[in-house]
Amino acid sequence: MRDLRRHWLVTLCVVASLALAAMGITVVHIASVETVRNLESTGIRTSYQYVVPIATNEEKHYFELRRDWRSGALPTIEAMVPILEGTTEAEGRLVQVLGIDVLADTSGSFDDSLSSQDTGFLTQNTLIAIGSDWTVGDVVNGSTVIASTPSRYNLFIADLPTAQGLLGRPGQIDAVWMRRKEAEKFSFVERIWPGLLTGLGYRAPPLEVEGYQIQSMSSWNPLHSFSGSIAFNLSLLGALAILVSGFIAYEACSNNVRRRRLEMDRLGALGVDQWQLRGTFLIEALLIGAIGSLLGIGIAIAFLQLLQLVDVSDSFNVVLIASFKSVAVSIGTLLFAIHLATSKSNNRIRKSIYGLLVAICLGLLLWGAFPVSGLLGAFVVMVGMCILQVLIVVPAFVGLVSRIGLAVSLTRLTWLMVLRQAIKQFRSFRVPVSAFSIAIATAIGISLMVTSFRTNFEDMLDVRLRPGLHIESASEFDTSVASEWEAVENLRSYYRTVGRLAKGPVNLTATNLDAWETSRYGYDSAIERGTMINRQLAMQHNLKIGDALNIELPHNRQLTVTVVHVFNSYGSNEGRAIVDVGAIDTAGWTRDRVTINPIAGREAELQQRIASTSSNAIVSDNSERRTAALRVFDQTFVLTNAIALVAVIIAVVGLLSAALAMYGAQKQEFKLLRTVGIGDRTLVVSTLLQSGLFGFLACVIALPLGISIAWVLCEMVNPRAFQWTIDLHLDPWVVLRPTLLAFGAAVAACLIPFLLQRKHP
Amino acid sequence: MAIQLDNVGKRFTDGNSDRWVLENLSFSIAEAESVAVIGPSGCGKTTLLNLLSGQLAIDAGTVQVCFPGKAAFRLNEVNAKDLLHYRRSDIGFVYQFFNLIPTLTLKENVLLPVELTKRKHLREQALSRIATLGLNDRIDAFPEELSGGEQQRAAIARALAHEPHIIFADEPTGNLDADNSKIVADLLWQEVTKSNATLVVATHSDAILRRANRVIDL
Ligand SMILES: Nc1ncnc2c1ncn2[C@@H]1O[C@H](COP(=O)(O)OP(=O)(O)O)[C@@H](O)[C@H]1O
Numbered sequence: 001m002r003d004l005r006r007h008w009l010v011t012l013c014v015v016a017s018l019a020l021a022a023m024g025i026t027v028v029h030i031a032s033v034e035t036v037r038n039l040e041s042t043g044i045r046t047s048y049q050y051v052v053p054i055a056t057n058e059e060k061h062y063f064e065l066r067r068d069w070r071s072g073a074l075p076t077i078e079a080m081v082p083i084l085e086g087t088t089e090a091e092g093r094l095v096q097v098l099g100i101d102v103l104a105d106t107s108g109s110f111d112d113s114l115s116s117q118d119t120g121f122l123t124q125n126t127l128i129a130i131g132s133d134w135t136v137g138d139v140v141n142g143s144t145v146i147a148s149t150p151s152r153y154n155l156f157i158a159d160l161p162t163a164q165g166l167l168g169r170p171g172q173i174d175a176v177w178m179r180r181k182e183a184e185k186f187s188f189v190e191r192i193w194p195g196l197l198t199g200l201g202y203r204a205p206p207l208e209v210e211g212y213q214i215q216s217m218s219s220w221n222p223l224h225s226f227s228g229s230i231a232f233n234l235s236l237l238g239a240l241a242i243l244v245s246g247f248i249a250y251e252a253c254s255n256n257v258r259r260r261r262l263e264m265d266r267l268g269a270l271g272v273d274q275w276q277l278r279g280t281f282l283i284e285a286l287l288i289g290a291i292g293s294l295l296g297i298g299i300a301i302a303f304l305q306l307l308q309l310v311d312v313s314d315s316f317n318v319v320l321i322a323s324f325k326s327v328a329v330s331i332g333t334l335l336f337a338i339h340l341a342t343s344k345s346n347n348r349i350r351k352s353i354y355g356l357l358v359a360i361c362l363g364l365l366l367w368g369a370f371p372v373s374g375l376l377g378a379f380v381v382m383v384g385m386c387i388l389q390v391l392i393v394v395p396a397f398v399g400l401v402s403r404i405g406l407a408v409s410l411t412r413l414t415w416l417m418v419l420r421q422a423i424k425q426f427r428s429f430r431v432p433v434s435a436f437s438i439a440i441a442t443a444i445g446i447s448l449m450v451t452s453f454r455t456n457f458e459d460m461l462d463v464r465l466r467p468g469l470h471i472e473s474a475s476e477f478d479t480s481v482a483s484e485w486e487a488v489e490n491l492r493s494y495y496r497t498v499g500r501l502a503k504g505p506v507n508l509t510a511t512n513l514d515a516w517e518t519s520r521y522g523y524d525s526a527i528e529r530g531t532m533i534n535r536q537l538a539m540q541h542n543l544k545i546g547d548a549l550n551i552e553l554p555h556n557r558q559l560t561v562t563v564v565h566v567f568n569s570y571g572s573n574e575g576r577a578i579v580d581v582g583a584i585d586t587a588g589w590t591r592d593r594v595t596i597n598p599i600a601g602r603e604a605e606l607q608q609r610i611a612s613t614s615s616n617a618i619v620s621d622n623s624e625r626r627t628a629a630l631r632v633f634d635q636t637f638v639l640t641n642a643i644a645l646v647a648v649i650i651a652v653v654g655l656l657s658a659a660l661a662m663y664g665a666q667k668q669e670f671k672l673l674r675t676v677g678i679g680d681r682t683l684v685v686s687t688l689l690q691s692g693l694f695g696f697l698a699c700v701i702a703l704p705l706g707i708s709i710a711w712v713l714c715e716m717v718n719p720r721a722f723q724w725t726i727d728l729h730l731d732p733w734v735v736l737r738p739t740l741l742a743f744g745a746a747v748a749a750c751l752i753p754f755l756l757q758r759k760h761p
Numbered sequence: 762m763a764i765q766l767d768n769v770g771k772r773f774t775d776g777n778s779d780r781w782v783l784e785n786l787s788f789s790i791a792e793a794e795s796v797a798v799i800g801p802s803g804c805g806k807t808t809l810l811n812l813l814s815g816q817l818a819i820d821a822g823t824v825q826v827c828f829p830g831k832a833a834f835r836l837n838e839v840n841a842k843d844l845l846h847y848r849r850s851d852i853g854f855v856y857q858f859f860n861l862i863p864t865l866t867l868k869e870n871v872l873l874p875v876e877l878t879k880r881k882h883l884r885e886q887a888l889s890r891i892a893t894l895g896l897n898d899r900i901d902a903f904p905e906e907l908s909g910g911e912q913q914r915a916a917i918a919r920a921l922a923h924e925p926h927i928i929f930a931d932e933p934t935g936n937l938d939a940d941n942s943k944i945v946a947d948l949l950w951q952e953v954t955k956s957n958a959t960l961v962v963a964t965h966s967d968a969i970l971r972r973a974n975r976v977i978d979l
């Protein structure tokens with residue numbers, strides 16, 4: 001303990017780096033869970049993988065399916081529930097209603113905010129209210145709210161009969177939702193690493209039942225894979241943050257351990273028992289690890305709470321998992337550092353390990369460059385690049401800089417000293433500089449990726465989401481009446497079904513493909529006999545413009561169309577083809593979506609009118625949908641910025657602990673410089689210059705990696721995970737902001753030892 | 762008279778208690794004299810040298826410094842700027858070890874005081890002293906590439922490069938073996954005598970003691 005106090009600064013650095021590592025992990029975890037949750041109105045939907053639309057709304061189809069399932073026809077299905085969706089008016093507001101037969105699926109594990117117990121309590125005339133407008137005990141249209149969860153969405157979840165009553169549709173259902181047997185396993189994975197499944201491209205395998213069209217839930221809930229994508233990208237950043245913080249915590253720890261080792265040897269020579277020494281050592285390490293990670297978790301929670309990103313108080317489980325993860329990582333790093341620092345190292349073995357690592361990295365990079373390696377390959381490329389940065393790029397750059405530095409001749413010896421000192425520091429800080437550069441690169445890469453994604457997404461929204469109303473679940477909605485309303489300028493119906501291509505099922509949409517409609521997808525003229533497909537379908541089936549598609553439609557019909565356009569869609573990772581409604585017979589198709597362009601200024605009136613005419617239609621305003629989609633991005637921005645900041649802080653603590661390790665030698669040097677007659681002002685200026693040069697070099701080495709990470713994220717990770725590409729926008733400000741921040745922090749980290757010695761000369 | 766001490770004292774604070782390391786020290790050192798300061802380890806030799814070279818504040822008494830062609834002044838009264846000038850121009854220093862700036866070559870280390878004092882005319886002389894000290898083939902080496910003896914010889918060249926009035930040497934041979942000690946002591950004396958400087962050297966070494974004009978036992 002006395003020793004801890006004596007070296008309080010070094011110990012502080014170890015604790016701080018562990019704390020920051022823990023903080024990084026906790027923040028990333030909670031943030032990504034929160035992102036997913038924010039994007040989805042309720043987790044109920046995500047616990048089912050298939051949707052069977054019931055076009056006739058008859059409950060008997062559900063019983064039919066259930067009978068088939070009981071007799072073993074659907075062996076991969078664990079549970080199924082009939083559901084009814086619609087909009088009702090409550091206290092002057094339009095609220096979405098989701099009716100679900102809770103007795104049909106008692107094994108349901110919904111998300112954290114809504115457990116199966118909650119839904120289990122639903123009885124006749126009770127509701128669970130999602131959204132901030134209602135509290136427990138309120139009576140809405142004759143039903144009592146028994147639970148409420150705050151959310152941006154307004155949604156009532158009710159027992160099926162209650163919902164039927166609320167919507168005035170007795171005996172009707174809209175769909176049957178089904179859950180796959182492994183869903184439980186998957187939800188566990190999602191809890192540990194949010195977005196991983198989406199990132200790994202997990203898609204429920206197609207399911208076929210005679211007489212029904214079974215669709216994947218993700219094509220009904222496109223935001224799911226979208227939020228998955230963002231969570232996955234965040235997690236990637238998190239993984240890199242873990243890498244960097246582990247690295248730095250390791251550096252700080254092993255510095256400490258090496259110092260302690262000397263002491264151990266000395267005490268050992270005095271006859272103190274080695275095992276006893278090692279024991280105290282371990283206890284001390286665990287103590288530091290525990291303090292560090294607890295501190296980190298605390299800071300993370302305070303940080304998230306302070307930025308008002310997350311209401312941590314109602315996500316206890318999430319915080320718990322995040323804490324577990326971070327404690328595991330910090331203690332693991334610490335033990336690893338102790339192990340490495342106490343075991344004797346052999347130079348030859350080390351060299352061959354180095355060569356082997358480089359060879360493996362290069363091999364993996366090469367493998368990952370081929371698209372067949374899939375998402376794992378892209379992942380490997382990212383990590384491989386970071387490892388190569390440590391093994392090759394930084395050492396090579398350090399070598400180059402040293403050579404240049406030695407070749408430079410400055411007439412003023414004082415400046416020469418500054419230059420050489422900076423280079424020397426750069427050389428001896430190879431490890432922290434590597435970690436620093438990875439952290440900065442990660443910050444740059446992720447910011448660039450998210451900015452580019454947002455630019456692309458906004459461009460897409462600009463053409464795709466025209467002003468107007470969007471009506472979902474519209475099978476009941478009478479378009480012939482609505483098109484007569486005077487507030488309606490333009491009304492469009494969208495039909496969907498699942499067709500078959502040679503390689504598998506395909507989601508089909510049919511609508512009037514006039515020039516107005518095709519322009520939403522970036523095409524310039526009307527389409528009659530052709531089809532527009534999304535990039536996902538093009539990738540999955542290896543299709544290009546001009547290829548002919550032979551689609552098998554319901555009711556044994558055939559459709560042959562030529563691909564005339566491939567469009568980007570960021571909603572879902574499902575393949576989709578759009579055909580002209582004139583080319584098909586709509587029997588066997590569901591009209592699930594209607595869009596209405598109201599005469600300007602009459603949106604609200606129309607919205608009311610639609611809701612009162614058709615109780616099962618879900619109406620939303622496109623401008624609201626646009627705002628909601630972009631809000632997600634802005635939230636993500638705040639998070640990515642926050643995480644990037646954490647990464648930078650971690651990296652700086654790494655530099656600081658390295659600088660403190662050099663403190664002894666530096667102190668002597670300062671003393672010498674003073675005696676030679678170098679004044680205080682010159683010392684301050686030259687230390688500033690030296691730190692500045694060091695920071696500059698450290699940032700320079702981070703830039704290429706940062707841009708490469710952004711490139712890999714845009715061109716490899718996202719296309720392979722979600723089949724969409726993101727055009728990389730090299731926004732200089734986005735690159736500069738983290739770089740400048742890092743530069744300032746690096747300078748500060750290098751200045752601190754100088755300031756310390758000024759205080760205690 | 763180069764330096765005159767009157768009742769000089771230095772106090773260090775250990776925790777809460779003050780301790781006088783040097784007390785009532787009075788003596789003077791003449792121009793071009795060589796003085797050896799001896800005494801058991803911990804008696805305050807380094808402290809004394811640091812006081813006289815203006816690196817430590819003087820807690821009691823006065824230290825008067827007087828050089829030819831320059832007004833006499835008291836070290837305990839000068840301002841920071843003059844003190845810096847004193848350290849830079851009037852004195853040279855040789856420590857027991859760690860004398861050279863690691864990022865500069867031997868030659869650059871030696872030339873640094875010449876540059877700092879802007880005495881360009883001393884450049885050639887400084888370079889030729891490197892040769893005299895037998896370091897000509899090590900001129901572009903960095904300190905870490907030099908042996909202990911070479912480092913001390915380079916330190917002597919550096920301490921004398923700007924023709925200071927006084928050289929302070931704190932156990933300059935303390936880190937060397939007997940042979941090297943003798944070589945370094947010889948060269949130190951040879952060069953100091955040649956440049957007519959005053960020498961104050963703290964030492965345990967007989968080789969140095971024997972050559973000193975005077976010995977001060979603390
Ligand atoms: N910065 C300091 N703070 C406290 N005590 C000091 C400091 N420097 C030296 N001392 C003490 O002053 C005494 C003299 O030290 P020093 O001058 O180094 O002795 P010498 O060089 O003769 O061996 C020693 O007891 C030492 O512990």
Ligand SMILES: [Mg+2]
Nearest residue numbers: 806807808931
């Ligand atoms: Mg001493």
